[in-house]
Every structure is written in C-alpha cells, then in structure tokens.
Amino acid sequence: MIHCNASELNVRSSRNPLPALEVKVDSLEERDIDFCATVAKALADFVLAHPDAHATVYLYGTMSVNFHEPAWSEFLIPLGDKRLMQVLEDAFRRLGDVPTRQSDYVSPAQGSAMFHLEGGHVWEPEDALTWLAREAQDETSATVVEDDSTGPATTDDSEGQDWDLDIPMEGAVAAEPRRSEQPTRFRQARADARVGTIKREIERVFGLPAGSVVLRGGDGAALRSDAFIRTLRSRW
Incomplete structure (x- = not known):
C-alpha cells in the first residue's frame, strides 16, 4: 500500500450537476458481487493504460425506482475524464444481468469522493486526512466478501x-x-x-x-x- 496526505492530491470537485452512472446494487448483492471492487478494478485497468489520467469519481447512494421497482442504487459521478463514464458502464455490463443507466445529472457535492486517479495510481480515502493506493502487487488482494x-x-x-x-x-x-x-x-x-x-x-x-x-x-x-x-x- 502507498499512503499520502489528502493535501498532496489534487482531488477534483464541482458543485454543478454532472452526468452519472446509476447501478442497481441489489442486483449485485444477489450474485455476491462486490460493487466497489468492480469499480476499483475498472479504474486500475484504465490507469494502467493511461498513467497520466487525472480524475475523481464520486459516489452517491439512494433508493431509486428508475429500474421499475424500488431498489438501492449507487450513482457513480466521474469528474475530470469523460472516458471514465464509458469505462465504468462497460465494467458492469460485462457482468451480465446488472441494470445500469446513464442517469440524470447529479451534483458530486451530494456524495463522497471515493476514487481518485493521479500519478498512475487509483487512490481511495482511508480517513479524513489520508488516501491510499494499492501497488501493482497488491491488486490481487482486493476486498474479499463473505456471507x-x-x-x-x-x-x-x-x-x-x-x-x-x-x-x-x-x-x-x-x-x-x-x-x-x-x-x-x-x-x-x-x-x-x-x-x-x-x-x-x-x-x-x-x-x-x-x-x-x-x-x-x-x-x-x-x-x-x-x-x-x-x-x-x-x-x-
């Protein structure tokens, strides 16, 4: 793991509503698929191919009926690199029967910065002051979830x-x-x-x-x- 102070990263922010990708998380839970691990893997693959990428992905969760029934949805709001929207959508579509949609605009300020791409790494917040990134050899030690x-x-x-x-x-x-x-x-x-x-x-x-x-x-x-x-x- 690599740790750094939050002040050392240029985390992007915006109060303006931005395009978001809505994912029906209940459908992932039914198949025992880790939502955050899926996002982290997609971003890690992107950074490997584009080490100069600089972007921040915000996450906002709420109940939604956009998939024709009440369910919990997570909204991914990429800020800084327009390619990430398609990268994230493709990652979930490859899983098969996981409802996703490019939703109405959502303000990043409604959610939390959950992933940040900078310096050839994918950073995640450890606490209010510290972010961490996995080194290449750590990629295989992603979160393991048990019932x-x-x-x-x-x-x-x-x-x-x-x-x-x-x-x-x-x-x-x-x-x-x-x-x-x-x-x-x-x-x-x-x-x-x-x-x-x-x-x-x-x-x-x-x-x-x-x-x-x-x-x-x-x-x-x-x-x-x-x-x-x-x-x-x-x-x-």
Whole structure:
C-alpha cells in the first residue's frame, strides 16, 4: 500500500450537476458481487493504460425506482475524464444481468469522493486526512466478501476506526458483551466505512465471538459486509 496526505492530491470537485452512472446494487448483492471492487478494478485497468489520467469519481447512494421497482442504487459521478463514464458502464455490463443507466445529472457535492486517479495510481480515502493506493502487487488482494451468516468478511481497508453508528440500537444484534476493565470511547463511524469492518471492530472492542454482530436495516434485513455505513443509516 502507498499512503499520502489528502493535501498532496489534487482531488477534483464541482458543485454543478454532472452526468452519472446509476447501478442497481441489489442486483449485485444477489450474485455476491462486490460493487466497489468492480469499480476499483475498472479504474486500475484504465490507469494502467493511461498513467497520466487525472480524475475523481464520486459516489452517491439512494433508493431509486428508475429500474421499475424500488431498489438501492449507487450513482457513480466521474469528474475530470469523460472516458471514465464509458469505462465504468462497460465494467458492469460485462457482468451480465446488472441494470445500469446513464442517469440524470447529479451534483458530486451530494456524495463522497471515493476514487481518485493521479500519478498512475487509483487512490481511495482511508480517513479524513489520508488516501491510499494499492501497488501493482497488491491488486490481487482486493476486498474479499463473505456471507454475513458465515462470519465476518476480510478486507484490507481500515476505515472502521470510528464506529458510533448513529442508528437505533435495534439495528445491531450481538451476543452479550464481556465486561471490560477499561472505559470505551465511542466515536462516529465514517459514512464510507464498510459494514464488515465496523462489525469486526465492535466484536474486537467488546470481546465478542467472530460473526456474532449483525447490522440490520429498518426492514430487519442484514446488510452485506461490503455495504457502506451510510447505506445502513439511510435504511433507518
């Protein structure tokens, strides 16, 4: 991994609405496909062919009926290189039956900067001050996602250091925690933290068995480990 301070990158931004690619994430979950890993792989292939590329991809998630039924959609908003829209669309279309569409314009300010292309690398935010990029040999160690019922997923990100979920307590189901000698300070989980990372951090802090924590949406359904905490909050 390569780390750098956020101030060292020229992350693009705009308050003007821009073309976005809408992806029906529910269709990916049904097939156990990692949305972010798919995007990261497409961008990594693009950067390999175009090392001088400079762009930022924003992500905005919401419920949508644009695919003729209520479902969760993620909107990818590329800023800085017009070729990325087609690159990302092609990546999802190659997966087969994954509904995608070039949507109405969306403002990047509504979402979060989730990927940045600069210096021949694909950067992802680690925390508010730090971005990280995988080196070539790290590309094979992309996020691995397991079904929630079999235990925690393994990831190589570390965004789960802060984890006050800011949701009703019934959203988290866990075994009775062991009493700790040390007081625990609860901090707010980043919106772009992964559910799997936060579950493992809760288990670590409270000394719970691996796989004992389940984070559920307001409908009672458990969220996948690769879902974002902001998705969990929105469903409450």
